[in-house]
Amino acid sequence: MSVRSILAVLCLAAAFSTPPGLFAQERPPNFVVIFADDLGYGDLAAYGHPTINTPNLDRMAAEGQRWTDFYVAASVCTPSRAGLITGRLPIRSGMMSYKSRVLFPDSTGGLPPSEITIAEVLKQKSYATAAVGKWHLGHLPQYLPTSQGFDSYFGIPYSNDMSRISPAPPRDQLWGEKSKSEYFNVPLMRNEEEIERPAHQPTLTKRYTDEAVKFIRAHREQPFFLYLPHSMVHVPLFRSPEFEGHSRRGLFGDALEEIDWSVGRILDTLEELGLERNTLVVFTSDNGPWLTFDEQGGSAGPLRMGKGSTWEGGMREPGLFWMPGTVKPGVVHGMGATLDLLPTFAAMAGVKAPDDRELDGYDLTPVLRGTGPSPRNEIFYYRGTDVWAARVGRYKAHFKTKSGYLKDPQLDHEPPLLFDLEADPGEKYDVAAEHPEAVAAIRRRVAEHRATVKPVKDQLADRTGR
Numbered sequence: 179m180s181v182r183s184i185l186a187v188l189c190l191a192a193a194f195s196t197p198p199g200l201f202a203q204e205r206p207p208n209f210v211v212i213f214a215d216d217l218g219y220g221d222l223a224a225y226g227h228p229t230i231n232t233p234n235l236d237r238m239a240a241e242g243q244r245w246t247d248f249y250v251a252a253s254v255c256t257p258s259r260a261g262l263i264t265g266r267l268p269i270r271s272g273m274m275s276y277k278s279r280v281l282f283p284d285s286t287g288g289l290p291p292s293e294i295t296i297a298e299v300l301k302q303k304s305y306a307t308a309a310v311g312k313w314h315l316g317h318l319p320q321y322l323p324t325s326q327g328f329d330s331y332f333g334i335p336y337s338n339d340m341s342r343i344s345p346a347p348p349r350d351q352l353w354g355e356k357s358k359s360e361y362f363n364v365p366l367m368r369n370e371e372e373i374e375r376p377a378h379q380p381t382l383t384k385r386y387t388d389e390a391v392k393f394i395r396a397h398r399e400q401p402f403f404l405y406l407p408h409s410m411v412h413v414p415l416f417r418s419p420e421f422e423g424h425s426r427r428g429l430f431g432d433a434l435e436e437i438d439w440s441v442g443r444i445l446d447t448l449e450e451l452g453l454e455r456n457t458l459v460v461f462t463s464d465n466g467p468w469l470t471f472d473e474q475g476g477s478a479g480p481l482r483m484g485k486g487s488t489w490e491g492g493m494r495e496p497g498l499f500w501m502p503g504t505v506k507p508g509v510v511h512g513m514g515a516t517l518d519l520l521p522t523f524a525a526m527a528g529v530k531a532p533d534d535r536e537l538d539g540y541d542l543t544p545v546l547r548g549t550g551p552s553p554r555n556e557i558f559y560y561r562g563t564d565v566w567a568a569r570v571g572r573y574k575a576h577f578k579t580k581s582g583y584l585k586d587p588q589l590d591h592e593p594p595l596l597f598d599l600e601a602d603p604g605e606k607y608d609v610a611a612e613h614p615e616a617v618a619a620i621r622r623r624v625a626e627h628r629a630t631v632k633p634v635k636d637q638l639a640d641r642t643g644r
């Protein structure tokens with residue numbers, strides 16, 4: 179054991195001050211988090227898409243819970259993932275910045291090892307842990323999954339559109355049906371080793387699925403946590419030959435229907451091994467659709483805007499929870515967030531969540547079991563290091579707005595724009611003048627939140643330029 183890992187274990191022990199056990203069962207449940215990339219609120223049949231077929235995700239929705247107000251921690255990849263895996267808004271770990279929106283192949287930062295991940299929380303009960311897929315929380319050894327509580331890692335360390343060859347092919351060849359893996363010099367890794375470069379992208383979904391199934395089979399006798407962040411449906415879109423022309427929705431639909439097939443294989447494997455009643459499966463995505471890619475981007479359905487923005491389409495996502503016998507089937511309208519997964523899993527596993535730092539998540543088990551309402555009543559929508567919008571109850575105030583990726587100017591709003599998300603989920607009708615009390619309540623909640631945020635090192639700022 180290296181000095182670094184001994185120190186990490188000591189730090190972890192210090193972070194959990196009370197012994198666990200309150201909710202302890204004989205065998206704590208397994209957790210599987212399936213995380214799509216750049217999938218919009220409107221892209222699943224269960225959320226109303228007319229031409230994309232997602233029978234396995236629809237099955238999760240029908241047999242489990244389909245959440246209508248489920249959010250991510252940020253509207254782009256890196257900070258959204260940092261929020262999910264730590265239960266903390268990415269501002270707290272330095273994983274959100276105005277200097278750079280995400281990590282790049284020449285970035286020198288990453289998720290600080292002092293952060294406590296879901297995998298590390300579950301290690302209190304000796305869970306087997308695996309990360310399979312796109313990491314994007316730092317590609318240097320100290321930031322990789324194997325340094326953050328995961329026993330193993332298989333996948334690409336950042337986005338599949340990065341490390342582009344130079345000169346890049348013209349736009350109509352770089353993206354779409356004519357695209358090739360060779361245009362993106364992205365490594366495929368096993369643990370800390372590069373095993374393929376460029377990663378052959380058409381087979382990524384299939385190979386991630388094979389790894390995931392192999393991990394579940396190998397750990398059938400032991401509690402496990404599988405984190406499965408797919409590379410798709412982030413451009414460039416690829417699918418294996420069996421899925422070419424599979425969907426009426428074109429290339430995007432093909433890639434998404436292959437993810438749905440993958441979900442089916444996970445559910446089937448759990449059932450075959452008799453683990454389905456002791457495994458919570460969660461499906462969501464890291465951020466909304468990348469709208470500037472037109473038909474190669476997804477759809478936010480009735481929501482406004484998409485990836486990169488603090489409008490609902492950037493941060494509200496499909497949220498599916500499945501665990502027959504435990505998760506009470508139905509549609510949930512209460513608020514939830516990826517930030518809530520860490521405290522929820524900790525409660526279900528009977529282990530302590532870290533209590534030596536600010537957490538931004540809530541334990542959602544009462545909602546999952548159907549015994550109570552969601553404890554979450556607010557969402558903070560960060561862009562860079564500032565709160566651009568906040569939701570409290572049904573009302574959302576925007577202090578600043580800008581599209582995700584267009585060249586439009588940033589607009590400051592004083593008084594803020596106010597939308598009633600229950601009556602107007604598409605954020606069309608400003609009701610600030612009619613509801614000054616709602617604006618005042620949101621301002622108070624934002625001020626309370628800001629008082630808890632301490633400055634930390636910006637992990638996204640430093641790049642070597644190489």
Ligand code: MG
Pocket residue numbers: 215216254255412464465
């Ligand atoms: Mg993304």
